[in-house]
Amino acid sequence: MATTDRTQQDAQKLSAARAAVKFVKDGDVVGLGTGSTTTFAIKELGKRVKEGLQIKAAASSIRTQELAESLGIEILDLGRLSQLDISIDGADEFTDSLDLIKGGGGALFREKIIASLSKNAIIIADASKKVKKLGAFTVPVEVIPLAYQYVFDQMHKLGGKGILRTVAGQTFITDNGNLIIDADFGLIDDPAKLSADLNQINGLLAHGLFINITSKVIMSDGEDIIIFE
Incomplete structure (x- = not known):
């Protein structure tokens, strides 16, 4: 991917992350996914925590836990939780019907547990992730x-x-x-x-097929934020 395309894609990821983080409220227990897109959201949450937002979180991977803790986000043991208020994660592909392929970062099992526990499972994505049919990504x-x-x-x-x-x-x-x-x-x-x-x-x-467990996808497409529900 050309540097310009990568920069544009990162800008879209950041824009979608900022839109998703606005759904997190004081007192929420937040599920955190894994991957480059979710990293933007975790960093944005870290900023809000520094500003006084009171949350706790569950991590889908060791690297997500380490990043969140470095930003002052308290991490809970996922295995002891029966519900999450909200989760934020990325996707490798998604369709209009909110079917996903996930797992490019290798954390799909814990990500699926987090999504299943979430009252509001949010996926954030740049425009390149939207497809008519799943399967171009393995x-x-x-x-x-x-x-x-x-x-x-x-x-x-x-x-x-x-x-x-x-x-x-x-x-x-x-x-x-x-x-x-x-x-x-x-x-x-x-x-x-x-x-x-x-x-x-x-x-x-x-497996990385996520069917009927996503509440909404927040996609950034240039200047626009598009929400699929």
């Missing part, structure tokens, strides 16, 4: 290591071609100690069915 799948080959074979039966995620030549390991398969199913005609089929595979901890 579907990340977190898999327990001992079930890797089984899950790989079962996904192949569903039409997916997967590769093990690596970073800098090393196998990527999630915060949960698992592997990620990036699965290409092509453009997905029925995301809800594929989601249900993937949920039936033993050893598959979580």
Whole structure:
């Protein structure tokens, strides 16, 4: 991506983040996602906390927790929470019907837990993330290591071609100690069915299809903020 495009995209991410943070109220328990877009929101929340906003938060990854704590945001143990007032996260793709692909940052399992616990699950995105059909971006799948080959074979039966995620030549390991398969199913005609089929595979901890758990998407498109609900 050209530097100008990257700068423009970052400006859109920041604009969407600022719009999302306005929904956070005093006393809220906030779910925080992972990734470049969410980083903008966490930094904006940190500014509001310095100005006196009283919140607590749950983090979807170790790096999100470290960033939030460095900005004075108190982090709670996600496993002990039964509800979140609001969550803010990014997406790799989204459609008008608020179906998403997430997990490019490798934190999809905890992100899905956070979204499921949230009364108001907000996704922030730049305009490049909006698609007519999911699937140009691969579907990340977190898999327990001992079930890797089984899950790989079962996904192949569903039409997916997967590769093990690596970073800098090393196998990527999630915060949960698992592997990620990036699965290409092509453009997905029925995301809800594929989601249900993937949920039936033993050893598959979580997949990056987020169906019916998003409250709104806040998208920045140049000068405009567009909200999909």
